[in-house]
Amino acid sequence: MIVKYTDKELELLARLMRAEAVGEGNLGMLMVGNVGVNRVLADCLTFKDIRSISEMIYQNPGGFSGTKSSLFYGNPTTLEKSLAERVLRGEYYHPATNALWFYAPPTGTDCSKTWWDQPSAGRYKNHCFYEPKAGVCKELH
Secondary structure (H helix, E strand, O other), X not given: OOOOOOHHHHHHHHHHHHHHHHHHHHHHHHHHHHHHHHHXXXXXXXXXXXXXXXXXXXXXXXXXXXXXXXXXOOOOOHHHHHHHHHHHOOOOOOOOXXXXXXXXXXXXOOOOOEEOOEEEXXXXXXXXXXXXXXXXXXXXX
16 A cells, blocks of 8 residues: 555545546556556645545645546446555556646647646556656655
């Protein structure tokens, strides 16, 4: 376990991963989970006061749009909870390894080279991932 969490927070993370990336498959959901865990670990930028899964999910401003999706509501499946457990145990997947942000560009559009003034880490399906510049978030690099 790389961040502490409650059973309720495990379910929250699983629901967020589903809401943000169910269309990206299991690997896409794992990458969204990586971004969430990174935000809890990072003591930098707009994440200095984020120390729990709940604080990360409901951060305002700067939280996740998935919390407004109907996919966020309802109990997570056994598979979704197991995916959330995997990222909470420390499994990482490139390009989300050090990422703190992601977004889905319009269909047929390339990823921006930067997002929130931070460089692109890469793309997986329809999500573009961004990591802080080297040295900015020591907990991630």
